Amino acid sequence: MSRTEKRTLRPEGRRPRIAFxxxxxxxxxxxxxxxxxMHKDYPEADIFALIDVIPEKERPAFLKDRQIRTSFLQKLPFIRHYYRFLLPILPFAVEQINLAGYDIVVTNSHAVAxxxxxxxNQLHICMCYTPMRYAWDLQDQYLENSKFPGPMQWLARWFLHKIRIWDVRTANGVDHFIAVSKYISRRIRKVYRRESTVIHCNVETDNFTIGAPAGDFYLAASRIVPYKKMKxxxxxxxxxxxxxxxxxxxGPGLKTLQAIAKSNVQVMGYQPYKVLLEKMQTARAFVFAAEEDFGIVPVEAQACGTPVVAYSVGGAAETVVDGVTGVHFHEQSVPAICAAVERLERIHGGFDRETIRAHALKFSTQRFQREFSELLEEKWRLHCEDIAIKPTEPKFEKIA
Known part of the structure; x- marks a missing residue:
């Protein structure tokens, strides 16, 4: 038996080693x-990433004083500014991450993870936000926004073709998929021909509460990039x-919005959390026109008791209840949004802020942690039965 084979065997009775x-x-x-x-219940699990360039002053508490195990890309100068342009080599880079010493691998993936x-003998669970959009259904939009010249367009198309082949092949290495919405579960089935368990993303609903009575304005808040449909x-x-x-x-579209906005539209640009919260609590309604995999911000608005005018494709179709916590519109067009706003105003008195907030609590962080831990523990137990070892609680055993 080789040395590598010995390392992959699981002694009975020891807790599994976990990598995110x-x-x-x-x-x-x-x-x-x-x-x-996900990491909160398994704080001694190791974390891997292709790169880690979050400035120290912006690092969240769970990453402070923690070593993130990065790939060779971390050593490239100024990598923060151009890592997205390295898409053709990202599959190779992620394959160089050495996970041989771990029992459970949880990938947090929307691209190559x-x-x-x-x-x-390893259990691989993938938290999937979406199959790689710019390689699949958003390829043409991605290429249009990139503004590559003619020959570069065809080279990019060839690389994306190769990445699609790699993306499907690597789906076979995942033991269980978690989808962040029913919408993404359908996309996983379409692209990978795999079933998945739906666990909706976590929202910090405790940080968003009902405030002062609603004002006379509508609110839209997002990064100003094309697919968010802020324009x-x-x-x-x-x-x-x-x-x-x-x-x-x-975002890059901010100046365009400021240029086209009429006197009834106030484009404020970036605002700190305190201002966003106050606006979210007092808005007549929140307007959301993007096709999102899940969409956290509409849930945050509902946690404030604020109804949402939402595009009915993607995650918002699952998080906004038409006629109860907001209204839906069914195409991304000016007339559709105008009609939805008029409908909301006709039934505005029928929206109960406490009911809206109660619905948002269904997407809380506590709910997410419970559902994720239950799934991980169940899949670990079944995995142990499959490879004939004694199951133990998947709490953590750190790699030296």
């Missing part, structure tokens, strides 16, 4: 908050001069 694999740490946002919630190499929302309210809109967010 995250794509990259560049800022602290949605997927990082999910990782934090699930492509880590694991052995037959579409502004254009819709430009057509409704009797209704006020407040826009919070930063």
């Amino acid at each position: 694999v995250h794509e990259w740490f560049t800022h602290f946002a949605g997927s990082e908050k999910v990782l934090e919630a 699930k492509g880590v190499i694991t052995g037959p 579409l929302i502004v254009e819709a309210f430009n057509e409704m001069p009797d209704k006020k809109l407040c826009v919070i967010g930063a």
Whole structure:
């Protein structure tokens, strides 16, 4: 028996060694908050990532004083500024992460993390936010926004073709998929032909509470990038001069929004959490037009008791209850948003803020942690039965 084979055997009675694999740490946002919630019950588990470039002053508490095990990409100068352009080599980079000493591998994946190499005696659970969108259904939008010249367009298409092949192949290395919404569960079935367990993302609902009575304005808050459809929302309210809109967010499209906004639309740019919370608590409704895999911000708005005008495709179709916690519109167009706003105003008195908040609590962090731990423990027990070892609680045994 080789030395490597000996390392993969599981002695009976010892707790499993757990590794979390995250794509990259560049800022602290949605997927990082999910990782934090998953890691909380297994604090001695090791964390891997392709790169870690979060500034020290912005690092969340669970990453402070913790060594993140990174790939060779970490050593490249100024990697923070161009890592996304290295997509053709990211599959190779993630395959170089050595996980041979671990029993349970949890990948936190929306791009390449699930492509880590694991052995037959290792349990690989993938928390999947989406199959890689820019390689699949958003390929044309990705290439259009990239503005590559002619020859580069065809080279990019060839690389994306190769990545699709790799993406499907590596799905076979995942033992169990977790989908962040029913919408993503359908996408996993479509792309990988695999079933998944739906565990909705965690939302810090305790940080968003009901505030002062609703004001006379609508709120839209997001990064200002094309797929968030913030420009579409502004254009819709430009057509409704009797209704006020407040826009919070930063991004490459900020100047465009400021240029096209009419007098009833206030584009505030980036605002600190305190301002966002106050606006969210006092808005007449929150407007959300993106096709999101889950969509955390609409749930945060509902935790404030604020109804949501939501596009009915993607995660928002599951988190916003039409006629109860908000209203849906069914196409990303100015007339559809205008009609939804008019409908909300006709039934506005029928929205109960306590009912809206109670619905949002179904997506709390506590609920997520319970569901994730229960799934991990069940899959670990079944895995132990499969490889004929004595199951133990998957609490943690750290690699030296």
